[in-house]
Amino acid sequence: MKVALLSESPADEAVLHVLVDAILGAPAQITPAGFRARGWPNVLQVLPAVIRHLHFNTDVDTLVVTCDSDDSPVHTHAHEAPQYYHPHCRMCQLRAVFRQTSKRFPIAHGRLKVQRVVGVAVPALEAWLLCGRDNDVSEEAWINGQQTGRLPYTRAELKFRIYQTERPSLPHEIECALRETERHRRDLRRLEYDFPGFAALMKDLKSPPQH
Amino acid sequence: MLPLAEASAVTRDGGPEITIAFDAPHAGVTARLGCVSDVVCDLLRVESPSPAEWYEVKARLGTMRSYAFDHEAMAASALTTAGAGLASNGANLPAVLAARQRNAPAEFARLEAELVRLLPEFTGILLKEDYGGRVSLALRIGSSEAPVTADNLSQGVFYLLGILVLSFDPAPPAVVCIEEIDRGIHPRMLREVRDALYRLSYPVSFGETRAPVQVIATTHSPYMLDQFRDHPEEVVITQKLRHEARFERLSDRVDLPELLREGTLGDMWFSGVLGGVPEER
Numbered sequence: 001m002k003v004a005l006l007s008e009s010p011a012d013e014a015v016l017h018v019l020v021d022a023i024l025g026a027p028a029q030i031t032p033a034g035f036r037a038r039g040w041p042n043v044l045q046v047l048p049a050v051i052r053h054l055h056f057n058t059d060v061d062t063l064v065v066t067c068d069s070d071d072s073p074v075h076t077h078a079h080e081a082p083q084y085y086h087p088h089c090r091m092c093q094l095r096a097v098f099r100q101t102s103k104r105f106p107i108a109h110g111r112l113k114v115q116r117v118v119g120v121a122v123p124a125l126e127a128w129l130l131c132g133r134d135n136d137v138s139e140e141a142w143i144n145g146q147q148t149g150r151l152p153y154t155r156a157e158l159k160f161r162i163y164q165t166e167r168p169s170l171p172h173e174i175e176c177a178l179r180e181t182e183r184h185r186r187d188l189r190r191l192e193y194d195f196p197g198f199a200a201l202m203k204d205l206k207s208p209p210q211h
Numbered sequence: 212m213l214p215l216a217e218a219s220a221v222t223r224d225g226g227p228e229i230t231i232a233f234d235a236p237h238a239g240v241t242a243r244l245g246c247v248s249d250v251v252c253d254l255l256r257v258e259s260p261s262p263a264e265w266y267e268v269k270a271r272l273g274t275m276r277s278y279a280f281d282h283e284a285m286a287a288s289a290l291t292t293a294g295a296g297l298a299s300n301g302a303n304l305p306a307v308l309a310a311r312q313r314n315a316p317a318e319f320a321r322l323e324a325e326l327v328r329l330l331p332e333f334t335g336i337l338l339k340e341d342y343g344g345r346v347s348l349a350l351r352i353g354s355s356e357a358p359v360t361a362d363n364l365s366q367g368v369f370y371l372l373g374i375l376v377l378s379f380d381p382a383p384p385a386v387v388c389i390e391e392i393d394r395g396i397h398p399r400m401l402r403e404v405r406d407a408l409y410r411l412s413y414p415v416s417f418g419e420t421r422a423p424v425q426v427i428a429t430t431h432s433p434y435m436l437d438q439f440r441d442h443p444e445e446v447v448i449t450q451k452l453r454h455e456a457r458f459e460r461l462s463d464r465v466d467l468p469e470l471l472r473e474g475t476l477g478d479m480w481f482s483g484v485l486g487g488v489p490e491e492r
Contacts, residue, residue, distance in 0.1 A: 009402070036399060038437050038475050071472070156441065165416040166441075169406045171328070 004058075004114075005034040006043070006050055006065045011173045012125050015181050019198075020064060022185045023205050031060060043067045044093060048101040054114045055105055061209050062115040065094055066201065068124040070155070074143050075120060075197060091200060094118045115209040119201030126158035128198060129180035131191050134161065138194040227252065227455075237268050250454065271385045278377070279390040282369040286361040288347040291340055296384075301373045305348040305361070308376065309338045315381050322379040329371065329403055333359070367395035371404075378407040386425045387411060398434040405438040433477025440476050443467055448480070448487040459486060 003020055007013045013034045020028050035050050037043040047065065054060045067090055069075075075091035078084070086092045098116040105113055121128050122139045130137040136152060145151035160166060162176050184191045192199045228245040232238070239260040246252040259265035277299055284302035293303040294310030312319040323336050335351040337358045349358035350368070377387055392408070393401055410417045411424040430436065439446045443461035450457040461467065461476075470479050479485050 038434070038477070039440065041473070042475055042478075071468075159441075165413075167406075167409045167413050167416045169410070169417060170402055 001028050001062060002031065002058075002060045003028040003062045003064060004031045004050075004054055004060045006037060006047065006063060007034060008037055008039055008043070008067060009173075010170060011177045012066060014174050015125060015129070015177050016064060016066060018178065018181045018185050019188075019201075020205065022188055023202050028062075031058070037067075040067055040070060040072075040090065044097060047094065047097045051098065051101045051114060055102065056108050059109040060114060061111065062117055062205070064117040064119070064201070064205070066119040066121060066125070067094070068155075069120050069122040069197065071123070074122050074139060074146070075200070076143075091118060091120045091197065094120075111209065115204070115207075117201055117204040119204075120197040122195065122197050124155045124158055125177075126155070126162050128184075128191060128195055129162050129177055130158060131194050132183055133180065139196055140194070233268060237264060240264055240268050242268075274384040275386040275388070276384045277388040277390075278373065280370050280373045280394070282366040282395070285369040285373065286348075286364065288341070288345040288361075291344050291346045294346075297373065297376055301369065304369070304372060304376065305338060305346045308336060308348065308372075309340070309346045311376070312336075312338060318379055318381045322375050325375055325379065326372065329400065330368065365395070367397070370395045371400075374404060374407050378410045381421070383411060383421070383424045385422075386427065389426070389428045391430060392428040393430050393432040393435040398432070401432070401435050401438055404435070433475070433481050436477040436480050437475050440471065443476070446476075448485055450486045451490070453490070457486075461485070 001024065005013050005016050005020075007016055013036075017028075017030055020030070035046070037046050043065065051063060054063055069090055073086060073089050075086070075089045079086050079089055079092055084092075085096060095116065095118055098118070102113040122142050127137050127139075127142070137158070141152045156166065159168075162180065163173060165172075168176070188202070192202055226246040226249075228243055231242040231244065233240050241258045243256045244252060245254045245256065247254045257265055259268070276296070278297070279300060281300040281302070284298075284300045285304045287302065289303040289306035291306055291309060294306035294308075297303065297307050308319070308322075311322070327333055327335065333350040333352055334354070337349040337351055338346050339349065340346045348361045350364060351358050374389070374392070377383065377389075389408075392404060396404055408426045408428060410419065412426050414421050414423055436446065439461075443464075446461040448459045448461060450459065464470070464485065470484060473479070474482070476485075480487060
């Protein structure tokens with residue numbers, strides 16, 4: 001399977017690469033020089049062009065997109081209802097871009113469309129990295145915090161817990177991120193259970209591509 | 212140090228003033244730079260617990276260095292004896308690298324390793340001394356016998372090398388100023404440039420044990436600005452209004468979190484919402 005990644009940083013890309021392999025149970029053929037967005041809402045801005053490029057100019061099967069939820073509303077079960085669309089939920093927004101961009105595509109390179117795989121890390125990728133190591137960190141804890149107005153942690157705190165500094169160098173960030181991801185590579189169940197934003201990515205990736 | 216005006220030169224009272232505070236162990240010293248007239252602002256007033264303490268601060272400030280790199284000057288060979296400190300345009304780059312290799316081989320090796328990590332097409336730095344007492348720079352490429360000589364290297368390679376020479380300096384100046392820090396660098400590599408500056412300013416975060424360096428860098432790149440999304444307190448937007456310049460620390464914008472929900476920091480700056488855009492007729 002040929003997979004392209006769209007993420008916000010080289011560290012995110014390195015983590016995604018490992019997670020995609022772990023979900024598929026075999027090394028995926030990841031296209032080199034992953035696509036990059038400069039944070040939200042730049043992901044939304046570049047995504048249609050990336051989808052079109054992959055569909056018409058490459059034989060890539062799957063595009064994996066991840067972003068941080070930051071302070072936006074978290075995607076919940078209620079958002080999965082047919083025809084439902086939350087205008088501020090990033091999962092809903094990214095899925096809508098896939099839908100709208102590729103709905104009139106002709107068949108190209110033998111496939112109807114590039115497979116959509118979307119994950120949203122709540123509130124940031126570092127929460128996924130801490131999953132299973134820090135029991136306070138979960139999507140549910142963040143949602144409860146949003147509802148009560150008392151967030152259990154900040155994004156900066158999560159980053160510090162992983163990197164032990166507020167200003168990690170890129171190699172240090174990648175090294176720490178991959179060390180934490182190793183735990184998930186061996187067993188994805190905890191991450192899948194505690195972070196529905198990751199479970200959605202898993203489900204998308206495991207669903208059969210549309211040929 | 213610049214020649215400074217005496218209090219007797221003051222022709223107007225009031226006006227803009229810059230107050231400069233210092234970290235420990237000189238937290239008791241305050242320097243205020245004010246104006247002697249409408250267009251000349253070089254009046255320095257100092258408050259210090261003792262003259263000796265001010266002289267100590269002054270000596271440290273004397274190590275301040277300002278850089279506006281010139282790739283053509285950096286590509287030229289340099290006198291081997293001129294390697295004490297990087298010239299403001301980087302003209303003696305080969306001599307500085309040669310001196311570093313000779314006097315601080317461990318630091319040179321770290322610098323070289325960083326360059327090779329950032330530009331993996333290269334495998335090392337070559338410094339060649341000729342009989343005229345000059346040293347020239349080349350970069351090894353792959354396992355090829357023939358290195359890429361300085362006149363064939365891109366502008367960005369020189370600017371990056373200049374930044375790395377400063378970043379891996381075992382005894383850096385107290386204050387380093389760099390013009391247009393993003394120049395010649397691919398936007399995807401600006402994170403690495405920011406990290407090189409952080410290595411100077413936050414040495415502990417990078418495993419260094421030396422004192423932190425105050426870095427003042429300018430940029431007009433929205434992509435560079437994006438690198439400071441998590442630390443807006445480190446960004447000062449300069450707004451030029453005819454003959455005046457105003458400085459606004461980004462973290463003073465109370466609506467910043469809201470703005471960042473609408474777009475990236477760079478996009479917001481380019482749009483004009485954050486100020487700091489040129490005047491238009």
